[in-house]
Amino acid sequence: MDQISNPTPPRWPSLFLRWYCHPDYLEDIEGDLIERFETTTRVKGVKAAKWNYTKDVARLFRPGIIRPLSGSYQLNQYGMFKNYFKVGIRNILRHKAFSIINITGLAIGIACCLLILLYINDELSYDRYNKNFDRIYRVLHVYRNAESPGTLPPPSPEEFQVWGSAPVGPALKADFPEIESYFRFTSPVELLFEHGSKRFQEDNMVFADSTAFDIFSWNLISGNAKTALKEPNSIVLTLSTAMKYFGYDEPLGKTITIDQTETFVVTGIMEDVPSNSHFTFDGLISMTTFQIWRPEIFDAWGYVDFYTYFLLKENTHIESLESRIPDFIEHNGPEWYKADNTIALEPLSDAYLHSKAARQPGTTGSYTNIYIFSFIAAFILFIACINFMNLSTARSMERAKEIGVRKTVGAQRHSLIGQFLLESILLTILAATLAIALIALVLPFTRELSGKALLFSDLLSWQFTLLFAVSILLIGLLSGSYPAWILVKFKSSQVLKGNYKTSSGGTSLRKVLVVFQFTLSMSLIVGTAVIYTQLNHLRTQDLGFSDDQMLVIDFGWDGAVQRQAESIKAELKAHPKVSKVSASRAVPGAFFPNAGTTIESADGEMIMHNPGIYEIDQDFIPTYEIEMAAGRAFSKDFPSDTTQALIINEAAARLYGYTKMDDVIGKKFTQWGREGTIVGVVKDFNYKSLHTKVEPLSIRYAPSNSLRHLSLKVSADEMNTTISDIEQQWAHLVPQRPFIYSFLDDSFNKQYEADVRFGKIFTAFSGLAILIACLGLFGLTTYAAALKTKEIGIRKILGASLFSIVTLLSKDYIKLFIIAVLIGIPISWFVMNRWLDGFAYKMQMGPGVFFVAAFICIFIALSTISWQSIQSALRNPVDSLKDE
Amino acid sequence: MSKHHLGEFEEIVMLTVAILADEAYGVAIINEMESRLGRQVSIGALQTVLRRLEKKGYLSSQFGEATNVRGGKRKRYFSLTTYGKNVLTEVKEQRLSLWEAIPNFSLNK
Numbered sequence: 001m002d003q004i005s006n007p008t009p010p011r012w013p014s015l016f017l018r019w020y021c022h023p024d025y026l027e028d029i030e031g032d033l034i035e036r037f038e039t040t041t042r043v044k045g046v047k048a049a050k051w052n053y054t055k056d057v058a059r060l061f062r063p064g065i066i067r068p069l070s071g072s073y074q075l076n077q078y079g080m081f082k083n084y085f086k087v088g089i090r091n092i093l094r095h096k097a098f099s100i101i102n103i104t105g106l107a108i109g110i111a112c113c114l115l116i117l118l119y120i121n122d123e124l125s126y127d128r129y130n131k132n133f134d135r136i137y138r139v140l141h142v143y144r145n146a147e148s149p150g151t152l153p154p155p156s157p158e159e160f161q162v163w164g165s166a167p168v169g170p171a172l173k174a175d176f177p178e179i180e181s182y183f184r185f186t187s188p189v190e191l192l193f194e195h196g197s198k199r200f201q202e203d204n205m206v207f208a209d210s211t212a213f214d215i216f217s218w219n220l221i222s223g224n225a226k227t228a229l230k231e232p233n234s235i236v237l238t239l240s241t242a243m244k245y246f247g248y249d250e251p252l253g254k255t256i257t258i259d260q261t262e263t264f265v266v267t268g269i270m271e272d273v274p275s276n277s278h279f280t281f282d283g284l285i286s287m288t289t290f291q292i293w294r295p296e297i298f299d300a301w302g303y304v305d306f307y308t309y310f311l312l313k314e315n316t317h318i319e320s321l322e323s324r325i326p327d328f329i330e331h332n333g334p335e336w337y338k339a340d341n342t343i344a345l346e347p348l349s350d351a352y353l354h355s356k357a358a359r360q361p362g363t364t365g366s367y368t369n370i371y372i373f374s375f376i377a378a379f380i381l382f383i384a385c386i387n388f389m390n391l392s393t394a395r396s397m398e399r400a401k402e403i404g405v406r407k408t409v410g411a412q413r414h415s416l417i418g419q420f421l422l423e424s425i426l427l428t429i430l431a432a433t434l435a436i437a438l439i440a441l442v443l444p445f446t447r448e449l450s451g452k453a454l455l456f457s458d459l460l461s462w463q464f465t466l467l468f469a470v471s472i473l474l475i476g477l478l479s480g481s482y483p484a485w486i487l488v489k490f491k492s493s494q495v496l497k498g499n500y501k502t503s504s505g506g507t508s509l510r511k512v513l514v515v516f517q518f519t520l521s522m523s524l525i526v527g528t529a530v531i532y533t534q535l536n537h538l539r540t541q542d543l544g545f546s547d548d549q550m551l552v553i554d555f556g557w558d559g560a561v562q563r564q565a566e567s568i569k570a571e572l573k574a575h576p577k578v579s580k581v582s583a584s585r586a587v588p589g590a591f592f593p594n595a596g597t598t599i600e601s602a603d604g605e606m607i608m609h610n611p612g613i614y615e616i617d618q619d620f621i622p623t624y625e626i627e628m629a630a631g632r633a634f635s636k637d638f639p640s641d642t643t644q645a646l647i648i649n650e651a652a653a654r655l656y657g658y659t660k661m662d663d664v665i666g667k668k669f670t671q672w673g674r675e676g677t678i679v680g681v682v683k684d685f686n687y688k689s690l691h692t693k694v695e696p697l698s699i700r701y702a703p704s705n706s707l708r709h710l711s712l713k714v715s716a717d718e719m720n721t722t723i724s725d726i727e728q729q730w731a732h733l734v735p736q737r738p739f740i741y742s743f744l745d746d747s748f749n750k751q752y753e754a755d756v757r758f759g760k761i762f763t764a765f766s767g768l769a770i771l772i773a774c775l776g777l778f779g780l781t782t783y784a785a786a787l788k789t790k791e792i793g794i795r796k797i798l799g800a801s802l803f804s805i806v807t808l809l810s811k812d813y814i815k816l817f818i819i820a821v822l823i824g825i826p827i828s829w830f831v832m833n834r835w836l837d838g839f840a841y842k843m844q845m846g847p848g849v850f851f852v853a854a855f856i857c858i859f860i861a862l863s864t865i866s867w868q869s870i871q872s873a874l875r876n877p878v879d880s881l882k883d884e
Numbered sequence: 885m886s887k888h889h890l891g892e893f894e895e896i897v898m899l900t901v902a903i904l905a906d907e908a909y910g911v912a913i914i915n916e917m918e919s920r921l922g923r924q925v926s927i928g929a930l931q932t933v934l935r936r937l938e939k940k941g942y943l944s945s946q947f948g949e950a951t952n953v954r955g956g957k958r959k960r961y962f963s964l965t966t967y968g969k970n971v972l973t974e975v976k977e978q979r980l981s982l983w984e985a986i987p988n989f990s991l992n993k
Contacts, residue, residue: 009955028947029931031957032910036927038953039911059928064935 106431109384223268279362387776392483404495424480522824524766544685550744582619589748602657615702631680644676652696793880942968
């Protein structure tokens with residue numbers, strides 16, 4: 001028969017058969033199959049034959065035919081595993097100190113990792129509770145002042161702001177059929193709420209469209225989601241706010257008096273906004289209310305007070321909307337089109353971590369921090385693993401005899417490796433158990449540190465459990481692999497002869513690992529030092545105004561106070577401890593608006609920009625001790641100041657093209673319906689956080705209806721009596737308003753809360769990293785000292801001093817520390833410089849920081865070492881030599 | 885009962901091996917069973933039983949000569965061992981004794 005023209009059986013089934021079939025049976029079974037295949041080919045054709053062949057192979061896959069486990073597979077491993085397990089446990093128990101160091105170090109590492117993982121998990125979970133998460137977008141706005149459309153370059157992501165105008169939402173819905181519905185809410189308003197005897201100042205209430213519950217998956221406990229926010233003067237409260245006023249009574253349908261004039265009906269109670277939302281509020285007031293209060297702003301494209309979100313219909317793409325935005329602007333907002341304003345659409349998934357836009361409705365997270373913390377977590381775990389490897393290799397010689405014996409009785413290489421890996425996995429599991437106990441213990445305290453409530457129950461999800469189990473195995477394998485490899489290399493003949501003590505397996509690697517650990521520790525110490533110095537630098541930086549003993553009273557635009565501002569000021573100033581009083585709309589560190597301002601530039605043209613605006617009275621500049629660079633401050637002597645004068649800061653003067661501040665005086669301006677001349681230039685003062693440079697600011701005389709804060713300069717002594725005096729006076733003067741006060745330096749420094757928290761977390765973790773590194777070092781020196789017990793004994797007999805013995809034991813390590821410090825300096829310098837770039841006002845990172853860090857690092861390390869070295873140096877040589 | 889238990893399929897396979905005498909290899913057994921009993925048997929089912937019987941000692945096997953057909957693979961010929969023959973006989977006698985013990989069954993009826 002011609003072999004070539006003959007069809008052959010299908011390839012893959014044959015290979016499969018050869019793989020599984022018992023080798024003794026293979027030949028004749030395959031022969032049978034081929035014979036059948038050939039017969040079928042003749043009768044029914046190749047295709048059917050191939051199909052039958054495949055079927056037959058599949059049917060042959062059964063216990064009687066499959067090859068049995070052969071070789072070592074055949075042996076029952078159970079007995080051996082039991083033995084490994086027992087030996088492992090005995091080893092842990094015999095060397096208690098080592099085991100404790102190993103297990104605690106690893107446990108701390110794992111616990112840190114888990115905590116950071118929980119934190120990151122929470123950061124990444126923001127807004128994901130929304131069922132429509134993928135379909136929710138928000139509108140970003142950019143407000144500019146172009147001469148004619150298209151003359152300005154496209155805006156950068158930082159130029160956009162989330163805060164925008166009211167008509168954009170409805171116009172978008174009308175123009176784009178892809179949009180299912182839109183939802184607007186305002187920035188929080190401060191309102192005085194009253195129900196019966198309960199009276200509180202609420203400062204996180206927002207006006208919201210009735211579509212709130214269509215778009216966001218907030219849980220309405222009672223009330224109708226569709227109609228709750230439809231009618232004017234209806235309000236939906238969060239559960240905790242409702243509890244404050246109504247306790248356990250049914251709140252639905254009850255009324256709340258707001259600002260003593262308006263009556264609101266509670267139309268819904270919702271669960272508190274989940275903590276992982278990128279904005280929160282305590283209650284929603286129907287937008288229709290706001291429409292009645294301020295009808296004109298709902299058509300004003302130039303008035304900015306709204307956040308606009310919208311829900312895209314299913315199976316539509318945001319790209320199709322984005323391309324039509326220019327058209328949309330041109331047709332809907334003619335003023336916008338002229339000024340080259342535009343909008344952009346941002347998915348909800350970007351809102352918390354990725355948005356670069358300004359004027360966010362809530363706090364945003366930081367992707368950089370997530371990266372930094374992940375790195376720290378990985379580092380700490382890595383340091384802990386290094387300890388583990390170091391200690392295990394260092395101790396390996398004690399196990400040499402065991403290995404020798406095992407090898408002589410026939411243990412194979414891989415079974416020895418298996419034994420040591422099993423041991424390290426065992427240790428890791430113990431460490432992991434301890435880690436979980438640690439977390440359960442520590443978790444309640446992390447709230448202060450991380451600013452969020454992390455829940456232990458998050459650890460119980462199956463993804464987490466799976467990840468945890470796999471990681472434990474991996475950590476065990478990873479940290480056990482090197483010691484196992486070293487141990488297995490021992491030659492049994494030498495070991496059993498007793499020569500093994502000379503072998504110093506893995507010394508160089510151990511050194512590298514120690515250097516690595518301490519480089520990290522060094523960098524972390526530098527990091528901590530830099531963060532704290534910088535934060536201190538921010539606090540002590542001259543802000544350009546006086547923030548000491550500045551008591552700020554917030555009366556929330558109370559009409560009565562606004563009207564009597566001057567008399568109230570006079571009454572307060574009458575107190576002997578109060579030296580100066582001023583009223584204004586904003587205070588440094590608090591919110592202020594921006595205003596389109598046209599000023600005659602250095603070239604003589606009228607130019608419009610959008611600087612920030614402070615509305616103040618004539619006492620503000622003296623009270624805050626802000627210095628004038630040119631011109632004069634507002635004064636009662638110039639009655640026209642209240643309507644026709646403007647002060648700008650140096651940054652604004654530069655913005656309008658001036659280099660000499662005196663030149664600005666007397667130039668014309670128009671702003672928010674006022675016209676007049678510039679009367680003064682103030683020196684730049686830091687009215688915002690020191691993350692940013694001082695930005696252009698315009699300062700004008702406040703109309704009485706825009707006042708909100710009173711600033712009182714009080715003397716430092718007997719502060720408590722002063723405050724209670726003022727409080728009494730306030731209750732007498734303004735009985736309708738609670739006395740809400742703060743100290744300016746406190747509230748100003750609140751802007752650095754995130755930085756302070758970052759510093760705290762950083763310190764905590766660097767402390768832990770150093771602790772783990774020291775644990776490892778302690779273990780290593782203990783071991784080194786134990787090895788040299790006899791040498792030390794002999795040296796002592798021959799007259800060596802304590803100092804020389806301590807030096808003998810530590811000199812190797814000192815070299816390593818110096819190397820670590822030298823490597824750590826450039827690394828930390830580079831990294832911390834990047835961090836400092838986030839501040840406009842940064843500290844000088846001089847050599848001092850590094851000196852201190854290096855000193856701390858080496859000091860900690862040396863004290864760890866000397867503890868052990870001194871102990872062994874003090875030991876009586878008789879004890880160490882008598883058993884020879 | 886005897887200590888030897890033979891399954892129905894095992895019995896048939898052993899009988900077929902006996903019928904085929906020197907020509908009892910996998911495909912031949914299958915063909916024989918198909919033609920005599922009209923019974924479709926897969927190679928997998930047959931081979932499992934053959935190996936089991938061999939392990940029990942009822943059958944023995946040896947390779948034949950390699951040929952050009954079957955991809956050059958040798959055939960494995962099965963034959964009954966003495967022990968296997970005894971077991972078969974025993975099974976047959978058990979059956980017969982059972983048949984004979986049925987009271988109402990007679991040719992005369």
